Amino acid sequence: MAHKLAFIGFGTVGQGLAEILRDKHEHLKAKEHFEAEIVAISDFNKGSIYHPNGLNINTVLQVLRETGNLENYPPAPGLVTGWDSLRTIRETNADSIIEVSYTDVRTGQPAIDHCRTAFLAKKNVVMTNKGPVALAYKELSELAKEEGVYWGFEGTVMSGTPSLRMPAAALAGNEITEIRGILNGTTNFILTKMEEEGVTYEEALKEAQKLGYAEADPTSDVEGYDARYKITILSNYVMNEPLLVEEVSCRGITDLTLTDIEEAKAEGKRWKLLAKARKENGKVNASIAPEKIDMTDPLASISGAVNAIAYDCDLLGTVTLSGAGAGKVETGFSLLIDLINIDREKKLVNI
Numbered sequence: 001m002a003h004k005l006a007f008i009g010f011g012t013v014g015q016g017l018a019e020i021l022r023d024k025h026e027h028l029k030a031k032e033h034f035e036a037e038i039v040a041i042s043d044f045n046k047g048s049i050y051h052p053n054g055l056n057i058n059t060v061l062q063v064l065r066e067t068g069n070l071e072n073y074p075p076a077p078g079l080v081t082g083w084d085s086l087r088t089i090r091e092t093n094a095d096s097i098i099e100v101s102y103t104d105v106r107t108g109q110p111a112i113d114h115c116r117t118a119f120l121a122k123k124n125v126v127m128t129n130k131g132p133v134a135l136a137y138k139e140l141s142e143l144a145k146e147e148g149v150y151w152g153f154e155g156t157v158m159s160g161t162p163s164l165r166m167p168a169a170a171l172a173g174n175e176i177t178e179i180r181g182i183l184n185g186t187t188n189f190i191l192t193k194m195e196e197e198g199v200t201y202e203e204a205l206k207e208a209q210k211l212g213y214a215e216a217d218p219t220s221d222v223e224g225y226d227a228r229y230k231i232t233i234l235s236n237y238v239m240n241e242p243l244l245v246e247e248v249s250c251r252g253i254t255d256l257t258l259t260d261i262e263e264a265k266a267e268g269k270r271w272k273l274l275a276k277a278r279k280e281n282g283k284v285n286a287s288i289a290p291e292k293i294d295m296t297d298p299l300a301s302i303s304g305a306v307n308a309i310a311y312d313c314d315l316l317g318t319v320t321l322s323g324a325g326a327g328k329v330e331t332g333f334s335l336l337i338d339l340i341n342i343d344r345e346k347k348l349v350n351i
């Protein structure tokens with residue numbers, strides 16, 4: 001049966017998923033037996049539309065491109081406009097909520113309430129918003145389980161690169177004692193541009209924003225708050241150790257100058273914003289900080305908006321994964337793979 005989707009937020013990532021659903025409809029149906037229709041979209045400034053029989057994705061994207069407001073969607077019997085996020089979650093006939101509103105690095109709201117409301121309404125949530133997973137993982141995962149619904153959040157760490165599903169599925173049985181990685185695409189993009197092209201910090205940040213990598217408030221990227229959320233998610237979900245965001249020491253890249261970068265280059269080194277977590281005696285110590293690493297370090301060759309993560313496993317040794325860390329289609333894909341996995345899990349339950 002086709003998923004009925006309601007989007008909360010419709011910026012870069014939301015539109016990325018919508019484009020994938022439009023462009024790969026036939027392929028997904030034929031190869032994955034996967035079908036989804038968008039029934040509702042509720043966005044803070046771009047407006048809100050709902051039709052229980054589904055919206056035409058091409059028309060939605062065209063109306064938004066041409067007018068900037070979803071409520072200019074052609075009127076049709078049954079079309080509803082103006083519903084806010086909570087009403088959209090509660091009252092539409094969507095079975096899955098795509099939560100792609102902005103990540104609030106202090107409170108995680110209103111996305112935490114979006115999740116609570118959806119689970120209590122017995123709807124799945126698939127999201128790339130990091131706030132709820134970093135700040136309320138235990139409460140929300142228990143609530144989803146109690147209500148018998150799915151909660152997918154692959155895209156909260158390293159975009160569509162399977163940094164969460166890979167260790168959970170393919171490394172099961174290992175104890176992961178240490179994680180070290182580059183977890184923010186924007187800052188890695190900025191550092192690469194500064195080093196390789198001599199571009200200023202400000203210019204590089206502007207380009208990262210234009211390409212859709214940066215957070216709505218890029219302070220989250222450059223001060224390390226985004227990576228701090230991600231290492232907290234990894235500790236809770238991959239290492240199975242509760243860690244609070246405020247327990248992670250955090251320093252961003254704003255103090256680094258072109259001179260620092262040139263000096264490192266002359267020493268055969270390279271600056272990277274590193275996220276680290278180490279488990280000892282059942283406790284995780286974690287940090288976010290820029291480090292000057294040797295060119296021979298595997299993380300030194302990770303450039304642009306690509307991210308990488310190394311998991312130290314007791315049975316398998318170190319396993320390193322690299323791939324997209326940000327981007328419209330790449331992060332849209334993370335939502336698709338969560339939806340595909342909901343179907344797979346449902347099929348297993350029904351066997």
Ligand SMILES: NC(=O)C1=CN([C@@H]2O[C@H](COP(=O)(O)OP(=O)(O)OC[C@H]3O[C@@H](n4cnc5c(N)ncnc54)[C@H](OP(=O)(O)O)[C@@H]3O)[C@@H](O)[C@H]2O)C=CC1
Nearest residue numbers: 009010011012013043044045100101102103128129326327
């Ligand atoms: N971009 C990327 O590469 C990645 C992003 N993420 C995460 O995915 C989420 C979406 O990112 P992205 O699409 O880039 O961000 P955008 O800023 O492009 O889009 C977010 C959208 O959500 C809307 N919005 C904000 N608050 C609300 C609300 N309360 N109710 C409804 N809509 C709301 C915004 O509206 P308006 O602008 O009109 O105010 C905006 O249209 C973020 O949480 C981000 O951290 C995760 C991985 C990668």
Ligand SMILES: N[C@@H](CC=O)C(=O)O
Nearest residue numbers: 184185186213214215
């Ligand atoms: N702003 C983030 C987007 C993905 O989480 C980043 O640059 O990594």
